Structure formats: structure tokens, C-alpha cells
Amino acid sequence: MLSKNSQTYMACDRDYDEAEIVLFGAPFDSTTSNRPGARFASRVMRAESWGLESYSPYQDLDLTESTRVCDLGDLELSFGESGLALAQIERTVEAILNDGKLPCMIGGEHLVTLGAVRAAARRIPGLAVVHLDAHTDLRQDYLGAELSHATVMRRVYELLGEKSIFQFGIRSGEREEFLFAKAHLCTRLHDLKGIERLEDELSGRPVYLSIDLDVLDPSVFPGTGTPEPGGISYAQLQEAILHLGRLNVIGFDLVELSPPYDPSGISAACACKALRELLLSLSKSAKAKQ
Amino acid sequence: MLSKNSQTYMACDRDYDEAEIVLFGAPFDSTTSNRPGARFASRVMRAESWGLESYSPYQDLDLTESTRVCDLGDLELSFGESGLALAQIERTVEAILNDGKLPCMIGGEHLVTLGAVRAAARRIPGLAVVHLDAHTDLRQDYLGAELSHATVMRRVYELLGEKSIFQFGIRSGEREEFLFAKAHLCTRLHDLKGIERLEDELSGRPVYLSIDLDVLDPSVFPGTGTPEPGGISYAQLQEAILHLGRLNVIGFDLVELSPPYDPSGISAACACKALRELLLSLSKSAKAKQ
């Protein structure tokens, strides 16, 4: 008789044991230097997801039948203590990977990715990161802090080494960051062109996928900490998600939705739809059914 | 490790069987004629409640220890079919009463009260209704509809008979409604004066309590369908709640929070605090502990 609408992301109500994908929220935004609020993303996405359908006409797959997802709820992260929060995330992702499941983290700000990559990198040799974003996130430090949304990919680089990060959509950063990216990463500017060639370039290499939703144009996705004009459309992201489904993705996140800057709710709608498409596209059991 | 924050009203996570009070949401606002949105109240109250403390310094009681509340979640009500929605509510309240528990319903618009009163009136002879509101809600029909937020107390009157409804805070209605109230109800205008005498007047009679939160002044509670200037302060409501705790309340509701008209969140904060105070004040086990 009673609805479960407010409790999980739509149709992600499997028990942990039977789940193929394990979703959790990381409501942390303490290092956000511009507009805070990403802490509310997972809560809002769960509530808004029920306004969408569970069926994807793009993939002819349905969340309720094509995959098995468990939504654990949110981590309870300490604010103002970045190191502690990252450790909690790392432990969670490690446990999920140890159980042979695919972790799916809803940010929070982009720093949360570091916790997940730490867990994955220790366990999975040869890990690559595919990174969609408007910003390079490659600073050495930010106002003295080495753990920051603005430094996260520099820290990931230190973990994974040369040419292991594949960036798309980048259109903002300091000159030094662009020079660093050119020397040490695989960075494509402005849009997602070339993402269809990743399958060949990575040829089965294990991939952690991190999508900073501000890769979308602010018209499409206003609700984010640092909107950067000149981004991609939702249709372009949708198409990319289908390409990303052909990679060997072992974990992924969706970060930087900031609901307080999304008064019309269209950013939440984008985030929810992208998540549905990712859950279907990255699910091995769903692919087997196609 | 994981937080339950988004799933229940704070600290209301007991199992149904051990619960003294059973809380549920009735997300329905199809007959709202002015500003819709009360359907979102229960979802928002659950999320916002975690910004409050579970301890009440007014009553020196704490939700986590002084009472046992089960939050069932929301009913899944049909929109645009008032009769069907009321039937679902009636069945729910009946089941809770049959199990010897106290039902607590979060509206939704005020019409939802009729479903609860129908269940209670059939089961409990001599039932009275205590009704806090800015509006009389005593129309015979509204644009042809007999089931409406604007007619709900007329329908309740038809169930309970003469002088069984005790209204407080009333400051808006048609002349005919005020004349009807004078003839058939116990109606006090403008504020809550006299509520401290209810204990004597009702002398143990079973009471269903219905609080339309627009009894508060719009400065205190802007987020409602039909804000009516000239209402009471939160402190006055707080004091009244302590008086209401001395009555023989067998069920209650809190209705007409409309989150889309509450951009600063202060209405949700009021609703959450009033609910905490009511849960403590109306709990028999809490009172036994004092």
C-alpha cells in the first residue's frame, strides 16, 4: 500500500547480496570554493528520479528488469575534515569491489572521486580513469590545501601515472594545468569528440569513470558549483554514455550536481536520466540481455 | 556506516509492531484551488527534520528515548480522484487504530483529514475534532465539488454532529460559513485563546486533532496554499501543543505545508518542530516518563 518513492533511486531496491551494481551517496562539499550545495545531490536525485520512467527507449532496457541495483543510501561524512571523509569513501568502495560488485557513487563535490580511485587503484592494476569535466582539476594545491576539488585529478595522476587519465570536455583551468595535461594526460578540449575511439585505445583496460556534470553546458545543467559556458548538450552526453558502455568499467561516479542552484529542477532531471542510462549501459547483465 | 537520514522523519525508525505512534504521509493536493504543492510536504519534512535536534528543551523529552514512532512512508494516492484517495487514507487509519496505535498523518491538503476522521468516527463513539486553522473550511461545496479542502469541516460536521468541532485561529471564510460555525460548531476567532480550557471542556472525550499549519502567520509559515495574514506566532503554537497534550487524542494530522512556496525553508522547519513537539506531547509513554 505504501510507496517507497523517497527512499532509493528509482527501481534500485535490490538487496545488497543479489545486486550487480551498488549505489551510494557521498554528501560532501567542504572544499567547494565557489558555490556549495553538492552535498544535497544524492538526496534530491533519489526524490526526483521517480519523475522519470525506468525504461530507456535509447537502449530498449528497463531498470526494473535489465539489471540489479542496490541503493545503500548516503555515507555520513564528516564536514571540514577532507582526509577523514575520503577514508570513509575508500573503505566503502573497497568493500563493494571486494564483493565483486560495481560501485556507483553520487557526489558531492569532485574530491570524493579520490577516495574511490584510491580503493580501486590498490586493487586493480593498470587502472585508467576516464574523466568528463569542464575543468582540468589539476592544480598542485588550492589555497594551501592539497585535497580539493581543484586538485583531485592531480592526486589521481600521482596514483596512476603517465597517460592514464583520459579527459573530455575540458574548457577551463590555469595555463599551468593545460601544460601539465598536455605533458602527462590524454586531454581533449571543449567536447566529447573522440570518445567513440576509447574502446580501441583502451582495449579492455580496466576503467574508473568519473563524470563531473559541469561538462554539460550551463543552459542544460545550471545547478553546479562552477558553471562554465560553452559545454555540451544532453544529447551529446547521452550518445557518449552508449560508447562508454563498451569499455571495461569497474566503477563510476557522477558528481557536482548542486541543487540549491537548480531552482527549476532541470539539472536534477539531467543527472537522474544520465544515471539511469549509465546503470543500464554499464551493467554487464543488461548487456547480456540485449 | 550509512546514514538513514533521507528515509524517515528523524528518529522515527521503530518497527511497526513495537511502535506507539504510526506516522505516514498523504501526498495529495488535487482539490487545492489556490497554490498547489502540499503533495511534497511529507517528503520535505522527512529530509529537513534531520536539521533539528531530537531533544525538546520545552518538554525535556527526546524522540529517540521517550516514545516509539514508526514512519511507514507515503501512501501512493491517485491524483484527480478524491474519493479513491480518501478511501485509501481511511483504510490506513482504520488499520492503525485497530492495532491500538496512534495514527499521525502528514498532509497533503486539508481534505485528507476527512479520510482519517471517517475511520476514527466509525470506531470511536463520541469523537470530537479539535481544529486549528486560518479558514473555516465549512462550505457546502466548492465549484460543484463536495469533496474539497474548502468543505472538509462541513463533511466532518455531518459525521460528528452538533458542537463536536472546536475551531481555533479562524480568520477567513464566507459570511455563511461564519454563521454556520456560530450555530453548529465551537469556533474561536483569530488566535488560540481558550485552548487551555479545552481539557476541562472535553473532560476526557476522545479527540482527533487536525492542525492546518496556515493557522500560523504567513511571516512564520509562508509555504502554504492560501496564506492568510494576521495569524499566530510559533511560540503560541508551541504553548498550545503542550496544552493539547493533556487531551485524550486518538489521532492527529498536520496539513497544508506547501514546499514550493517555502523558498527559505522556514515553513518546513516550523512543521518539523511542531511535529516533534506533538509526537512527544501526545505520546502516552512519554508522558508516563515525565
Place this chain on the structure above:
Amino acid sequence: MLSKNSQTYMACDRDYDEAEIVLFGAPFDSTTSNRPGARFASRVMRAESWGLESYSPYQDLDLTESTRVCDLGDLELSFGESGLALAQIERTVEAILNDGKLPCMIGGEHLVTLGAVRAAARRIPGLAVVHLDAHTDLRQDYLGAELSHATVMRRVYELLGEKSIFQFGIRSGEREEFLFAKAHLCTRLHDLKGIERLEDELSGRPVYLSIDLDVLDPSVFPGTGTPEPGGISYAQLQEAILHLGRLNVIGFDLVELSPPYDPSGISAACACKALRELLLSLSKSAKAKQ
């Protein structure tokens, strides 16, 4: 000396008798299951229309001279009683058609279309419906209700029969709805491609045109009940409107603008401009002048 700005949609101030097109509002959204507020669309569109020009550089036509429109104001519809509201709409459209005029209805949620199509279908044999929307709207029922924004095109299908509904822009629904559409309707997914061929395909058949504005991308049109990412641009809708002007349109509606979710007003601006272009494009007298 006094302005008429707040009373009619701009430049639609002809008397009923001399009007070619008769515009009215249908402020109803009782079955909206996600975000309510479409009830406010006609009021807001009238007010905001005065920020536009009455002249269209796209068509080189001007509302003040090229056509004759009467704005009747809003119907006073009963909330929470879908059947009654539809009957009122049906009577209004029937009267307008009987007087040899073109009805133009501003919703309200999409269910209002059913009232208009009922009136038109009874009077006009061989009626087809051209339907622009993000959603299929083809459910058999929604939470038990057969009259719903989510079922409206199923009901229309029951009136008009096989292959009489021509859908464009569809990108959301249940799998069953897509299968139903494939079997019984003429449905094109994602965008408006092929709309330029409708003139040939319909070859003079009488058409009722229903535009659910959520066919637009949420970036362009955030203010709607259920925003669905991946839609069309305003420029694409503008071009389609010129094509639609070549059909034998006997009535039309524009639905699902929800002003509470349009804080910047751009959705209202789109709706107003689309309406100006439709009034000019669908007016037979305007076409005669070109």
C-alpha cells in the same frame, strides 16, 4: 489612457462575433502526478505576452492586423473532479466549433486535450491528431485513474481509431507504451524530423493539433511538470510551426507550461512566442494576406 495589458493575451482583444480564432484558458492540473502548477499557465502567458512584439519577422505578419482573435479568459474548472472539468471544456470547444471558429486552448495539464478532442471528433469525421510531446501519454490507467495526463492519448486513440495520431518528439514512456505506439499510432522519436512531410501524408484531412511544450529541451523550457532532457530547440519548434500552418488545422492547444518551475520566465517567453507564431500560422485570413 488605461492599458489593457493584464486582461488578454497581447492583441487578442476582438469581440467574439468578429473573431476568427477563439482563445481560452483551461487552468486545470488535478491529475498532474509530478510537479503541479500548469493551472497558472494562461494567467502568466497573458501577462508576459506584452513583453513580446505582435509582429513576427519569421512570417512578416502582425497579430494586430493579420488575424482576428478573441480571448475569452479562463474557464472556471472544478479541481479534483476530472470528469466534470472535461465536460466544461468539451462544451466550450463545441460552441466555438459550432460558430465556425478555430478554438485555441491554453492548458493546464495535458488531460484537457481530451475535452477538446471529444468535441471535435463528434463533429468532424476523419479527424486526425498531431501531437508534439516528450512523453507517449499512452498508459491504460495511472494509479487506477483512466483520466490522467499520462493516459490522454490512449483515450484519444479510443475515439479516433488506428493510425490517426501523429506523434513527434517522443523520448519517454513505458516499454508497453512504445509498443502500443508502434502498433496503433504514427510515432516519431526524439525530434520533429518528418513533420514537413505531414502536409502530404494528411492531404487535407482535418487535424487537431496538441503541443505539449515539454517537447522542448528542459534548457529551453524548464517550467513544466516533468522535464525530460534531450528535447528540441526553440528554433526547431519555430520551423515546425510554419510547416504546421499548411495543414487543415481545426483546433489546437498548447499545454503543460508550469510557471512555478520557471523562475527566470524563459518558459513563459517560449510559450508566448510559440502561441503568437501559431495564431499567425494557423489563421486562414493571415495566410490569405501573404
Place this chain on the structure above:
Amino acid sequence: MLSKNSQTYMACDRDYDEAEIVLFGAPFDSTTSNRPGARFASRVMRAESWGLESYSPYQDLDLTESTRVCDLGDLELSFGESGLALAQIERTVEAILNDGKLPCMIGGEHLVTLGAVRAAARRIPGLAVVHLDAHTDLRQDYLGAELSHATVMRRVYELLGEKSIFQFGIRSGEREEFLFAKAHLCTRLHDLKGIERLEDELSGRPVYLSIDLDVLDPSVFPGTGTPEPGGISYAQLQEAILHLGRLNVIGFDLVELSPPYDPSGISAACACKALRELLLSLSKSAKAKQ
């Protein structure tokens, strides 16, 4: 069948000839130096007024039967040309006074009052002004402009002479303005105390009443150009309105509602209720009926 809701302030639909009170909007805010938007007040008040009842339980009078009001709509005022706008207002008020009717102007910013007082002062000897406001409005000029919301009462003083302006609620201004007020006006600070003595003090003298709604506390009335904390409650304004009904009021205005700063709508609700109460309180025919 059709509603008139969006066209006049509720229940103010009499023809000009039979009207006792003539209401019109003055949508002008060109000199507003802080937050603009008062231009939208009359449009919003008309729309929102229908959420109120036409019956006043405070006065036991009903707008539909106790008085006769004609709502002319809005003046079409030139922006950026204060002198021209004032002349239009002056001509309108003059015409209404010449016809023996009571003018009621909805601002707009406070400068519009000058146009009305110019018309009244020329025609009615011995005119006094009763002025409720948070601000003195007594500057000699503002950034070089002599026509400004910040100078309007200085200009009125120049027309009416010593001790003809009775100010209440004043809590903001420059030191010089307070000194000027002390010397030349009758000014009471902070609240409305003493307003009940006006009947005696004015003993029948003709009065133009100007209510700047920012006299209310910003918690009660946030939607205004320059919110000034420390103001009065709605209940205090309500009580004052009853006292003002005993004066010989020959015209009045309600100014400085700025809807863009009223996201929850409570300021509009206050303005509408105050207007209903004023229309009933100041109507001679209503008083005759009591």
C-alpha cells in the same frame, strides 16, 4: 461559464458610473534607487486577490455587497520620465475626484503619490496627508533628482504647508530628515501608536491617505524595495485600518509592493488583504450599512 479572475481586483467589477470607489494601478518605479519591481504590484495584486475571501470577519462586511468599486486597470506610464508619469496620474485622480468618487491608487513606488496629492490639493482646501511608512521620504533631492521616492513627502509638504502631514511608523532617514520632520510635520516614530487619536486631531479635515507597505516589518512584508527591520505586524495595520475608517478620507494609495522580492507571495497576500479592509473601511456606503 468563464472566470473573470485575472482581470480586476476581486469583486471590483462595477461600471465606472455606478462606482463609489475607483481603483487603478500606477505601474511606475523609475526612481527606485534600491530594488526595483514595484511596477508589477497592481498586476500581481489583481491575480492574487482571488485567493482571499471578499468577506471581512473583522468588519462583518463583504466587498460584493457592501460597497461598489470599479477597477479601471493600469495606467500606461512612461518609464524614465518622472514628470510625464506624474502628470498622467494627476489627470486621472482629478477626473475621479471631479466625478465625486474616491480614488484608490495601487503603486508603484512612492513617487506616484505626488501626482495624486497634486490633483487633490488643488481641488480640496485644507487637505491633510496621513502617511504610514518606514522612511521619512523628506530629502530635498536624491542624486540631483527632485522627483524621487526619497523626496516625495518633501514635495507634498511644499504643497500643503506646515503640520499637514501625519507620519506613523517612521524608523529610517537621514538626520536632517528627522530634524525637518520635527520642525514641520507631525511625525511619530517606530509604530502606529497614536493613530487612534487622529479622528480627534483632524476633526473632519479632508485627508489623503498614503500607505507605504514597508511600514510593516520585513518578516511580514519582505517584498518591497527597501526592507527596514523593526516594523509593525499585520495585526497592528489591521487595527489601524479600522481607525482610519473614521477619518474623512477623500483618496488613498497603497504603494511599494515589489513582487520580484516576494518569492513566497506573503507580501502580496498582505497587500491584498489590507486593500480589502481599506475598501470596506473607507467606503461611506459600507459604513452606512453597519
Place this chain on the structure above:
Amino acid sequence: MLSKNSQTYMACDRDYDEAEIVLFGAPFDSTTSNRPGARFASRVMRAESWGLESYSPYQDLDLTESTRVCDLGDLELSFGESGLALAQIERTVEAILNDGKLPCMIGGEHLVTLGAVRAAARRIPGLAVVHLDAHTDLRQDYLGAELSHATVMRRVYELLGEKSIFQFGIRSGEREEFLFAKAHLCTRLHDLKGIERLEDELSGRPVYLSIDLDVLDPSVFPGTGTPEPGGISYAQLQEAILHLGRLNVIGFDLVELSPPYDPSGISAACACKALRELLLSLSKSAKAKQ
């Protein structure tokens, strides 16, 4: 130790004497007839600019090193006195031009452009104006006022003569304005096509550049007085800015950002980024460094 963030547009903190470009705000919107608020643009742009990087990956130039900009702050303009405000702007621009520097004005509404062009036209023979806008702005007068945002280009035409104004992006106006534009201006409709040919067409002629940001589509730039659907993307504006850098620009402005209608902040982000790109593109010293 202390941040200068709130005081200047990012990285524009050179002293006047050493500056190549002199930036100032013109917070004036008294003639705005639709939605006011452009007065707040310069204040908001200064604050929001710090969320961007000073480095442009599009031009490989950095504001902190590639050019020298002084931000003077805002003019203190008289509201409600258009002539006086224009005179203040004219004096400021004249002084900057006399000092051999490039003036950069942040509006305010579009009328402010007239003050700047008056100063430039008197000093610089053969001046042309390049004008990006959704609206023609070519009325003879607006509600009787000759100085208005709706007439500004007509006044500019009177100063500069035939075929001296090059308009792009135009998609709204009265029929008469379009006819006037065809006869006397060089006007391209809808988008920026052809802007790459301006370098040849103008062949070194001195240019004042005026960008009304509503040339952007409302999805990209909702925060403006009169949003007009069907505009350009940010990427198209970005590309045009690079072309404009090849003209002989002697002064420029960016007008019609209205922050109150930009609740998500994306319009401010666009305006800030466009300004960064313009400051780099139009700087002669920056070009010399490339």
C-alpha cells in the same frame, strides 16, 4: 592576507595610469519597460568573475599578464532622469578616450550605450557601431520618451548616419523597425552569420562595439529584461568575439544582464566569460603578445 575578490572584476586591478583598458559600471535601468534589474549587473559580475579562471584556453592568453585593465567601479547615476545619466556616462567615456585608453562599459540597460557613442562620435570621425542584439531598438519613441532602451539605435543612427550600424542576431521588433533597418542600417537577422566578413567590410574603420547579451538564447542567458527565444549559443558568441578582435574597436559595452532573473547564475557566468574573452581579444597589447 586579505582578498580583493569583491572589489574589481577579476584581475582588473591596474592603476588608471598604467591601464590600457578602463572598465566601469553604468548601473541604470530607469527606462526598462519590461523586467528591471540591469542596474545590478556590474556588481554581480564583479563578484561572480572570481569563479572563472583568468586564463583563456581559447586565446591562450591570461588577464593577469596579457593586458592591463583598470576597474573604476560604478558610476553613481541618477534614477528617473535619463538625460542626466547619459551626460555622466558621456563625460566618463570622453575622459577615457582623451587619455588614449579603451573604454569598457558594463550596463545597465541598453540606453547607456547612447552616452558612450555620443562621446566617441564627437571625437572620432567615421565611427561605425557593431551591434549584437535580439531587438532592433529602432523605435522613434516609446510611450512618448525619445530616450529609451527601445529607441537607442535610432538615436545612434541620427548621430552616425546611413549604413554605419551593423546589426547581428536581430529577431524582434515592430514591422516599421525592420523596414527602417533595411533602408538605413546593415542588419542581419537571427544569428551572427557574416560577422567574419566584417573585417573586410569595415577595413580599419573605427568601431564602437555594443553587445546586448539578449542576443544569446534565453536558455543560455535567461537573466535579461526581455528574453527572446530563438537566439545563439555561447559557443557562437565565443567564436564571434575572436572575429571582433580583428576590428579597430575603440570602445565597447556589454549590456542587459538582469541578475534578479538569473536565479541559477548562468547568465552572470556567461557575461563574465564573454567579458574576459573581449578584454583579451580587444586588447592591442595582448594581440601583440600572440
Place this chain on the structure above:
Amino acid sequence: MLSKNSQTYMACDRDYDEAEIVLFGAPFDSTTSNRPGARFASRVMRAESWGLESYSPYQDLDLTESTRVCDLGDLELSFGESGLALAQIERTVEAILNDGKLPCMIGGEHLVTLGAVRAAARRIPGLAVVHLDAHTDLRQDYLGAELSHATVMRRVYELLGEKSIFQFGIRSGEREEFLFAKAHLCTRLHDLKGIERLEDELSGRPVYLSIDLDVLDPSVFPGTGTPEPGGISYAQLQEAILHLGRLNVIGFDLVELSPPYDPSGISAACACKALRELLLSLSKSAKAKQ
């Protein structure tokens, strides 16, 4: 010619050397656990202060002549590193105290107070803290963090010892916090009663004053991280400020304005007015002039 409006809090433009009071912003909110945004308070207060007058009719004093304040701007604090941010604040306050001036800090969240008290306590023996707040802020730790807005007064207690903190307005906390307060602090619940006796109780003891603006009722001050219904009015705060002027205040702060939750701007208006009154009330030179 140019306005300084956006650069300092109104009328606080003295050079550091001649200043009696030194104002600075501490834009930090990394430990805010509920609704972030206090980082924007100082920026918004500077901008909004210019809508107020510099003259106080309550004290008959004017900021421009009665005192000398230097506004240093904002500290550039590291996000996500509470310890580092506190150290920066501590150094700033120490420098100001060393120069014999009165520090005035605009928060930021309440944790910033700890930095200021550390500086003051080391330098000034016998320091007391007067603390206005809705919340006890006395937790030992919060989710493992010892530096938090929820623990700040516990940390202050550890610095100052028994019965050195005088709390007013408290109405929320855990039971343990209330017990702790009773044992070790001087805590008055709910409102400011008794504040007029502080002069006697403290008899010249040096006082650091910390005002968490959420001591105000949410109707008066919605824009804060954790609104707590049942607070005081602005008039009560105003009266208290005059009493506080009689204490030996050696430094003070105003914290927890969160502009993103203040859509109507009334919270900023309250904060600005309270600051004006405090600057006048706590200025020794102003007092000497009275």
C-alpha cells in the same frame, strides 16, 4: 564621480591607521552540516548595506561622523581545512588587538569565532564571552570533528573556564549540552531576558561578543544554516544592542547569515542594520559624543 558602493560596508572607508574599529569578513563554512552558504555573508552585507541609512534614529548617531571604521575586506580562507582557516583568523584578530583597535568579524559559520577568541584570550586575562544564539554549540565533537560550528562554545569554554560564557536565546541542543550548560556556563533559554543585567554582573570585565543571527526568529531571519522556530524579534535584538553598548566589549562578531536561503533579502537587511547599530553602540568615540 564614481561610487564606492560595492567595496566596503557602508561608510566604513577609513584608513586602517585612523580607525577605531576594524571590520573584516571570514568567508568560511566548511563545517556547516546543514545548509551551507555563510561564506557569502560578508560580500552580500557590503552590497546590501548601501540600501540602509548611515544614521541611526535609535541612537541619534551616524556612522559617517560618530565613529571611524576600516573595512579590510575578506580573508582568503582555505576550504576544507578548519585548522588552517582558524589560524588565519587568529593572526588577523591578534594584529588588530595589538594595534589597540576593536576587531569586528563578519562570518561565516560560527566556528570562526574560535579563531577570534583564541587571539583575545591569550592577550586579555579574565575574558568573558557573551553569546546570542538559538543553539548551545556545546558538543564535544560532531561526526568525529572537534572543530565544528556545533562544538565551538565547548572549545571556547575550554579556553576561558567556568562560568565565563553568558548565553542568551538558546532553544536547541542535545540534552547533554543543556546539562553541560547548566553546570558550566551562564545560559538563559529562549530569549534575551536578563541581558539588561549583564552590565552589573560583568562589572567591567572584558567581553568578546558573538552573535549568531539565528537567535532571531526564522520569520525575521530565514537566511541561516539551521533555522530554529521560536526566536526573538528584530526589535528585541535592537534593544539588546543598546544594553550591550554598556559592556566593556573588546571584539565582536556577527555570524551565520547564509544568503542562498534569503531569497527576499530580509535577513541581509537585518544583519546590516544590526551591524550598524553595533558599530555605533560599541564605539567608544561614539559614546563619548552622546
